[in-house]
Amino acid sequence: MFCHECGDSDDELIEGLCKDCFLKQLSILTIPQDISVTVCAHCNSKLENGKWKESYLLEDEIIYRVLENAIEINQLTKNPEIELEILQMRGTIAECYIEAKITIYGREVIQKYETNVRLNKSVCTPCSKRNSGYYETVIQLRADSRELTHREIAKTNDLIKKSLANQFEKDKLAYLAQKTEMKEGIDYYFGSSKSGRRVANEIKEEFGAVIKESPRLITQDKSTGKGLYRVWISVRLPNFQVNDFIEFKDKIAQVASVSGSKIIAINLKTFEEFSIQWRDYDDIEVLGRSNEILKTTLISKSPNSFQILNPITYEVIELPLNKIAINSNIGDEVNVIGIENEFYLINN
Numbered sequence: 001m002f003c004h005e006c007g008d009s010d011d012e013l014i015e016g017l018c019k020d021c022f023l024k025q026l027s028i029l030t031i032p033q034d035i036s037v038t039v040c041a042h043c044n045s046k047l048e049n050g051k052w053k054e055s056y057l058l059e060d061e062i063i064y065r066v067l068e069n070a071i072e073i074n075q076l077t078k079n080p081e082i083e084l085e086i087l088q089m090r091g092t093i094a095e096c097y098i099e100a101k102i103t104i105y106g107r108e109v110i111q112k113y114e115t116n117v118r119l120n121k122s123v124c125t126p127c128s129k130r131n132s133g134y135y136e137t138v139i140q141l142r143a144d145s146r147e148l149t150h151r152e153i154a155k156t157n158d159l160i161k162k163s164l165a166n167q168f169e170k171d172k173l174a175y176l177a178q179k180t181e182m183k184e185g186i187d188y189y190f191g192s193s194k195s196g197r198r199v200a201n202e203i204k205e206e207f208g209a210v211i212k213e214s215p216r217l218i219t220q221d222k223s224t225g226k227g228l229y230r231v232w233i234s235v236r237l238p239n240f241q242v243n244d245f246i247e248f249k250d251k252i253a254q255v256a257s258v259s260g261s262k263i264i265a266i267n268l269k270t271f272e273e274f275s276i277q278w279r280d281y282d283d284i285e286v287l288g289r290s291n292e293i294l295k296t297t298l299i300s301k302s303p304n305s306f307q308i309l310n311p312i313t314y315e316v317i318e319l320p321l322n323k324i325a326i327n328s329n330i331g332d333e334v335n336v337i338g339i340e341n342e343f344y345l346i347n348n
């Protein structure tokens, strides 16, 4: 058998060539001369087949991945060792060096290549929405019949920052587009309705609140008939705070705790705990504040009643015996709240 190329005879020809000629013409890798990739200048998302794909890679890593994908390995070679290197960046062009090493027919073959990877900088869809101030949801944070406290505002701002940071990896529209502070409260504009809804629920978890959503049609796409909706979410924080006094369905009570699911209150007559759902919030009336609690003295006890001094007029008041009075001694200082001309003993 004779080699097609040099005419030498060889025992085993590879594709009609002797070993020397075969190795001379062998190219381990096929690499395009110009490789390009489009990435978002803001978030490094990558454009693939016309679609933006989120990528959490650094620019160098993106270049290496694109290069890897562009390299074709000759089927006649098995598992070549490949080394990639970015020699330098010239503007948006990465000059790359590739080295491939194989051992074939007892010989080590090393081949060197160079190519360019061009990084086209563009702006992905979520980032261009963000840049243009696009929003899908507005949370209107208000407090019922009062102003928001500094603590509530600071906590909410902090909560929003953390929540969006957590959501951003999965939802590129989880951003705060705008914040408007007004006398009656704060409006927060969110890129996606999902992120806005989630924040609204987190605010409710934190403070307790009444949430109401109202979607509004903004525009209608004439060709598809699909509408663009924006959702306004009213988040109303309760008028009362923990330890304030309320009336609910004829029960006069002190608020013991507030959570996202309910309000727990203690009946001031029976000292029994009961819960109120947020949907019944409008049936709650605030009767007094925790800073209106006064101190007075227990002056006497009988089997069915006890007496205290009215902390304002110092008249003697007689009240039916209850748990707190039983557990107090004559002469003790006790806490009372005056509601609608009646006094109630309060736990310390």
Ligand SMILES: [Zn+2]
Residues within 6 Å of the ligand: 003, 004, 005, 006, 007, 008, 017, 018, 019, 020, 021, 022
């Ligand atoms: Zn030959």
Ligand SMILES: [Zn+2]
Residues within 6 Å of the ligand: 040, 041, 042, 043, 044, 045, 123, 124, 125, 126, 127, 128
């Ligand atoms: Zn982007």
